[in-house]
Amino acid sequence: MFDPFYPFDWLATQIVTRLLGLSVESHLGASLHFFLYDVPKVLTLLIVISFIVGTFQSFLQPENVRHWLEGKRTFGGNILAAMVGIITPFCSCSAVPLFIGFLEAGIPLGVTFSYLMSAPMVNEVAVVLLWGLFGLKITLLYIGFGVGLAIAAGYIIGLLKLEKWVEPFVWELQKSRQEISEEDAVELEHLTWKQRFQQGWYQSSQIVQSVWLYVVVGIAIGAGIHGYVPTTLVTQLAGRDNPFAVPIAVILGVPLYANIAGVMPITEALVNKGMPLGTVLAFTMAVTALSLPEMVILKKVLRPQLLAVFIGLMTFGIISIGYLFNAILA
Amino acid sequence: MSPIRVEVLGSGCKKCQQLEANAKEAIAALNLEAEIIHITDPIEIAKRRVMATPALSINGKVVSKGKVMTSAEIQPLLQV
Numbered sequence: 001m002f003d004p005f006y007p008f009d010w011l012a013t014q015i016v017t018r019l020l021g022l023s024v025e026s027h028l029g030a031s032l033h034f035f036l037y038d039v040p041k042v043l044t045l046l047i048v049i050s051f052i053v054g055t056f057q058s059f060l061q062p063e064n065v066r067h068w069l070e071g072k073r074t075f076g077g078n079i080l081a082a083m084v085g086i087i088t089p090f091c092s093c094s095a096v097p098l099f100i101g102f103l104e105a106g107i108p109l110g111v112t113f114s115y116l117m118s119a120p121m122v123n124e125v126a127v128v129l130l131w132g133l134f135g136l137k138i139t140l141l142y143i144g145f146g147v148g149l150a151i152a153a154g155y156i157i158g159l160l161k162l163e164k165w166v167e168p169f170v171w172e173l174q175k176s177r178q179e180i181s182e183e184d185a186v187e188l189e190h191l192t193w194k195q196r197f198q199q200g201w202y203q204s205s206q207i208v209q210s211v212w213l214y215v216v217v218g219i220a221i222g223a224g225i226h227g228y229v230p231t232t233l234v235t236q237l238a239g240r241d242n243p244f245a246v247p248i249a250v251i252l253g254v255p256l257y258a259n260i261a262g263v264m265p266i267t268e269a270l271v272n273k274g275m276p277l278g279t280v281l282a283f284t285m286a287v288t289a290l291s292l293p294e295m296v297i298l299k300k301v302l303r304p305q306l307l308a309v310f311i312g313l314m315t316f317g318i319i320s321i322g323y324l325f326n327a328i329l330a
Numbered sequence: 331m332s333p334i335r336v337e338v339l340g341s342g343c344k345k346c347q348q349l350e351a352n353a354k355e356a357i358a359a360l361n362l363e364a365e366i367i368h369i370t371d372p373i374e375i376a377k378r379r380v381m382a383t384p385a386l387s388i389n390g391k392v393v394s395k396g397k398v399m400t401s402a403e404i405q406p407l408l409q410v
Contacts, residue, residue: 097380
């Protein structure tokens, strides 16, 4: 199969074998090759993809998304919300304004949740890292299962009629502004392509600035594992035979919010040594979807009971996906 | 003339700090009298009907959402 990353591989191999005179089979050579291959590959992907995504996201203001979801019934609405979540930008700092804005417009609670779950899970940094480190197939599976989980969990929250566990002031805001509709929704500025590219470039440089160091350090650690840690040790600790590997990976993932860029290269090295992919997928989902800062922010608008349902559904879903995957890909 | 009331809406993320700095720069460049308030409470942000931060509001009217405006972009908005 055509490998778009072949030039990076070739270059890394040349440096290790020709320039340094090492075999890629040796401990040091293997580690160096891992590092020299992954760092340029991941950083290039990150720059290119976040530029493309950032440029096209200038078409997708939250007002547009809200407009699409308005008046949608459940299930159909859940599907649409989760799909839209793939392509829209998301920052946990906007979670509360989005949540209130959606409910104000009469979008059902379950549909709002489908969006809130899918948007952070499928973000460009996670997708780039999965694609660059584990390949396209795993990335598509991650997106597919992530969206499926967001649809299912949001739908369940809708069925359970948990509106009573949203802080009452949110509903008061909704009542006081029934006539939201057109006036501020349509007032979107018209941007030229040049401005859109500028936004894309700005976003790309922001992302790279904030994660490059994590990427490099993570890959360095991964490279060390790749060259020096014996396979038997990894399969013993994190292999298929350890039934607790998936839940442990999920629990470890929760506090790692900002550091996904540093942690994924380490998991790549562990996968090469025999850690199953379902465990990696579950771990990645836990890092992106169950982020601690987002939970703290959402607590402002959700009663603890609803927050617990949200966390419980996601945790259960992510762990199930992890086990399912390890069983299928065995 | 009463001072212009400029609100930077954002939860204290890096982009929000940048927007605040740009707003200050714009005010200084025009030599205006203005007060800048950085609003970090997400509920206050939602009450202003903003769903994407950082956003900028001048005299109670939201003029930009979800992006970091440059000083040059902010200046004309301050002069009306």
